[in-house]
Amino acid sequence: xxxxxxxxxxxxxxxxxxxxxxxxxxxxxxxxxxxxxxxxxxxxxxxxxxxxxxxxxxxxxxxxxxxxxxxxxxxxxxxxxxxxxxxxxxxxxxxxxxxxxxxxxxxxxxxxxxxxxxxxxxxxxxxxxxxxxxxxxxxxxxxxxxxxxxxxxxxxxxxxxxxxxxxxxxxxxxxxxxxxxxxxxxxxxxxxxxxxxxxxxxxxxxxxxxxxxxxxxxxxxxxxxxxxxxxxxxxxxxxxxxxxxxxxxxxxxxxxxxxxxxxxxxxxxxxxxxxxxxxxxxxxxxxxxxxxxxxxxxxxxxxxxxxxxxxxxxxxxxxxxxxxxxxxxxxxxxxxxxxxxxxxxx
Numbered sequence: 001x002x003x004x005x006x007x008x009x010x011x012x013x014x015x016x017x018x019x020x021x022x023x024x025x026x027x028x029x030x031x032x033x034x035x036x037x038x039x040x041x042x043x044x045x046x047x048x049x050x051x052x053x054x055x056x057x058x059x060x061x062x063x064x065x066x067x068x069x070x071x072x073x074x075x076x077x078x079x080x081x082x083x084x085x086x087x088x089x090x091x092x093x094x095x096x097x098x099x100x101x102x103x104x105x106x107x108x109x110x111x112x113x114x115x116x117x118x119x120x121x122x123x124x125x126x127x128x129x130x131x132x133x134x135x136x137x138x139x140x141x142x143x144x145x146x147x148x149x150x151x152x153x154x155x156x157x158x159x160x161x162x163x164x165x166x167x168x169x170x171x172x173x174x175x176x177x178x179x180x181x182x183x184x185x186x187x188x189x190x191x192x193x194x195x196x197x198x199x200x201x202x203x204x205x206x207x208x209x210x211x212x213x214x215x216x217x218x219x220x221x222x223x224x225x226x227x228x229x230x231x232x233x234x235x236x237x238x239x240x241x242x243x244x245x246x247x248x249x250x251x252x253x254x255x256x257x258x259x260x261x262x263x264x265x266x267x268x269x270x271x272x273x274x275x276x277x278x279x280x281x282x283x284x285x286x287x288x289x290x291x292x293x294x295x296x297x298x299x300x301x302x303x304x305x306x307x308x309x310x311x312x313x314x315x316x317x318x319x320x321x322x323x324x325x326x327x328x329x330x331x332x333x334x335x336x337x338x339x340x341x342x343x344x345x346x
Contacts, residue, residue: 214247240301
């Protein structure tokens with residue numbers, strides 16, 4: 001009886017914490033919450049602003065169906081191949097709201113790349129969270145495979161340069177992005193975790209709660225025995241030090257995990273502040289001059305996309321522009337791969 005009561009208690013606690021991931025940790029939390037919990041259909045009626053195409057799609061797999069949206073910049077020329085950035089939303093979001101919050105499409109229009117926004121089905125998770133933690137049942141892997149199917153489909157339907165694909169996500173989307181990158185490291189040149197939990201920190205619904213609060217030890221090699229950690233794509237981990245939903249210690253744990261896998265060491269942290277935006281501390285982890293991970297700790301930032309659109313749920317316009325950081329990080333890795341391939345061909 002005691003065991004049943006304990007299990008019930010933890011299950012209820014996890015449900016409460018997962019629901020909390022749909023709230024903004026800010027003074028305007030109630031207003032933001034109402035916006036975040038608007039029906040998904042209502043959010044999809046208004047496409048993100050800006051030029052270019054906002055295109056729907058559906059990927060199929062053993063895990064069912066997965067809706068997605070693709071942003072294609074205007075005036076793509078015949079034969080042109082563009083980089084692809086995969087953006088995984090957080091809890092309480094969908095493709096449209098995530099695109100509006102991050103304003104990534106504006107950067108894609110200017111820098112000329114495609115953006116893929118997979119969208120979690122509310123039947124798989126009522127809060128719209130990716131089930132990154134549910135590895136015991138295999139549900140996490142099934143969702144990761146569905147996302148990979150969506151990426152493959154986008155590569156077939158759109159002018160994607162398969163050698164320039166990067167992953168980024170917020171919260172549960174960040175955790176799923178990291179899981180996907182560690183399962184299929186050869187498919188991606190960079191991965192960005194914003195306010196997420198590294199793979200291996202949880203393996204079930206009960207352990208996810210402890211992971212959110214930073215009470216779990218991250219052991220991705222145990223959780224993912226078929227991957228080669230040294231070949232993981234470089235990681236950018238961004239996290240706010242005022243995040244009360246997902247402990248900031250998770251970003252440090254993710255960076256440390258990537259560093260250990262690559263035999264990299266931490267450099268001296270550097271303090272950066274752009275204008276009146278929140279300051280940030282940046283620590284790079286390198287091995288023989290090659291970047292394995294970069295940790296960005298943003299002061300005064302809660303559980304929100306740093307530098308996102310003002311007035312949007314899960315978005316803090318006062319933070320440094322995470323969308324710009326994401327793309328700049330991806331471009332550096334694309335160029336590093338080209339440079340490495342050039343050296344090896346000589």
